[in-house]
Amino acid sequence: MLNVENLNIDFYNQEDRSWFNAVKKISFTVKKGTVLGIVGESGSGKSVTSFSIMRLHDEGLAKITGDIDFEDISLLNLNANEIRQIRGNQISMIFQEPMTSLNPVFTCGDQVAEAITLHQKVGKAEAKKQTIALFNEVQLPRPEKIFDSYPHQISGGQKQRVMIAMALSCNPKLLIADEPTTALDVTVQKTILQLLLKLKTERNMAMIFISHDLGVVNEIADRVAVMYKGEIVEQGSAKSVFENPQHPYTKGLLACRPSPNLQLKKLPVVADFLNHQTGDLPAYLMAANQLTLTEITQRRQKLYEQKPLLQIKDLCTWYPIRNGLFGKTTDYVKAVDSINFEVFPGETLGLVGESGCGKTTLGRTILRLIQPTSGNIIFDGQDITHLNKNELRKLRKDIQIIFQDPYASLNPKLSIGQSILEPLKVHRLYQNDTERKQKVIELLEKVGLKAGHFNRYPHEFSGGQRQRVVIARALALQPKFIICDESVSALDVSVQAQVLNVIRSLQEEFGLTYIFISHDLAVIKHISDRILVMNKGKIEEEGFPEELFNAPKAEYTRKLIAAIPGQP
Secondary structure (H helix, E strand, O other), X not given: OXXXXXXXXXXXXXXXOEEEEEEEEEEEEEOOOOEEEEEOOOOOOHXXXXXXXXXXXXXXXXXXXEEEEEOOEEHHHOOHHHHHHHEOOOEEEEOOOHHHHOOOOOOHHHHHHHHHHHHHOOOHHHHHHHHHHHHHHOOOOOHHHHHOOOHHHOOHHHHHHHHXXXXXXXXXXXXXXXXXXXXXXXXXXXXXXXXXXXXHHHHXXXXXXXXXXXXXXXXXOOEEEEEEOOEEEEEEEHHHHHHOOOOHHHHXXXXXXXXXXXXXXXXXXXXXXXXXXXXXXXXXXXXXXXOOHHHHHHHHHHHHOOOOOEEEEEEEEEEEEEEOOOOEEEEEEEEEEEEEEEEOOOOEEEEEOOOOOOHHHXXXXXXXXXXXXXXXXXXXXXXXXXXXXHHHHHHOOOEEEEOOOOOOOOOOOOOHHHHHHHHHHHOOOOOOHHHHHHHHHHHHHHOOOOHHHOOOOXXXXXXXXXXXXXXXXXXXXXXXXXXXXXXXXXXXXHHHHHHHHHHHHHHHHHOOEEEEEEOOHHHHHHHOOEEEEEEOOEEEEEEOHHHHHHOOOOHHHHHHHHOOOOOO
16 A cells, blocks of 8 residues: 655755755555554654655655655655645544644534545535544544533543544545554553554554554554664564564663563663674673562661651542532542552652542642642651641752653753752752852763753753753752652653663662652552552552562552553
C-alpha cells in the first residue's frame, strides 16, 4: 500500500541560513492490513517522516526528495488540491498530543463532524449522526454528551478517542498514529492499543504506529523500523527485532525500560550500549548492577528503625458539588478520603494509580498547596495542617516538589539560571548573587547539565534537560523531602532512565526522602522502597515492591500489573 524509497528531508534554519539533514535516505514499506512500528527517541526523525507522508511540512522551509508512493500514486508529485483529497480522507493521522490538537473553542462533536462534511459532502444532521456512531465505535461513554463537550471537559484517554474517531471519520486506508499513548495511564494505554487493533482488523486498515517505547510497539506491530539520528538502523519483523536485536541502539532502547522482573541499582542507558564495541553490556556489569536480597534487607532495617519523617493521619480532601439557584452543596468529590501512612527518612515511597485516583491531590495536600478538609499532616514532628502563610513559607525550604510538566513549571521569560537562583534570593541564602550563582552552577553540574547552560531559556532545552533543571531547582534549598509528581511520565524511555538514575543518586548523596507519584508500575517498582496503590481517593493496597508484583491482593493492583506493556 505504501512504499517509501530513499526519503531525504532537509530543513532550512533561518537563523544561520543553513540546511539541516533531519531524515537520511530511509526506505520502508507498509502492506494492507498490517502495522509498521517506527521506534526511536525524540529527534530521531519519526514524526518528521510521518509528516512528510501527509505533506504537512512547510514546503518553503523543507526540501524533500526520494519517493513516497501510496497505491501507485506519487504523493510528492501531487499539487496542493490533489494532496488535500488524500490527506484526512485516504490517509489520516492521530497526532501526539490531543489537548493541543483539538481546538479548545469548538465542541468535540463539531470538530469530528467538520472533517466528515469537508470530505463526504453531507449535511450537518448526517455528519452528527456519523460522529455519534464513531464515538460509539471508539467506545466513548455517553457519546451524545461528549458530542457537546469541549476538550477541557473530558479526560486524556477520552480526548485520545475523539482524535481516533476524527482520524477514522472518512474510513482511511492508512492510519498514522504518532505517539498516541504517550503519558496515558497504563490501563488506558492498553485499552487504546486494543481498540486500534480491533479497528484495524474490522476495517482491514494499514497502520504506522510511532512510539519511543519498544514495549508498546511490541503489543501492536507486525514489523518494526528503529530510527536513530534520522536513519533507520534496524528493521524487520517485530519478533526478530525484539528477540534478537542487532544494532546497539536497539539493544539500548530495550534495556533502559525498567523491568518488573529485575531489581537494578542503576538503569542502563542507550549510551552504555553505543559506547561499547559489541553493543552488549558485559555480563559482570549487569550482574554487579543487580540488588541482592542482603542489600535490600540491610537497607530496610536501616530505614524502618528510624522515626517517621512524615505522618499522614485520616487525611481528607473533599470538593463540594453544588447545585440549584443558590449553589447548595448536594454531595462531595472525595479526592482524598481518610488516608493514613508514614514516610521514613531516606525512603522512596511510591504512589501509583490511574489518573483521577487522587495521587496528585494527595501530594499537593501534603505540601499545603491544597487545603485539606480534615485530618493531620505531621512533618518532622510538627503538625503542619493549619500553619499560616508565613509559617508555611519557612517550611518550604524543607519540602519541595518536582512537577509533571517541566516546561509549564518554568517561567519562559527567565533563564534557567535565574529560575534556580530565585528561591535562593527569596529565602536569603548565601551572602550575594555571586555566591548564589556559583551554587546554581554546582547544582546544574550535579544533575548532568553544564555551567554554560545558566543563561539559556527553557525553550532551548529538550524535555529531559528541562526535567533536570526542575530537579536542580527543587534541590536549591537543600530540602529534606521532595514529592516527584509524574516527573518522568512523558519522557523517552532512554531519557527516563537517565532522570531516574539522577533522582536515585541525589538521594544517596543528600539523604533525600521522596514520595514518587506515577501511573507506571514498572517505574514505581524500580525506584521505590515501598508502594501505595491508590484508587478513588483511598489506599487499595500497600507493601514492598516484590510483594505487590508477585502476590497482589487487590484486583485493582492486578489490573495495573497486567496493563504493563509486554506483560502476558
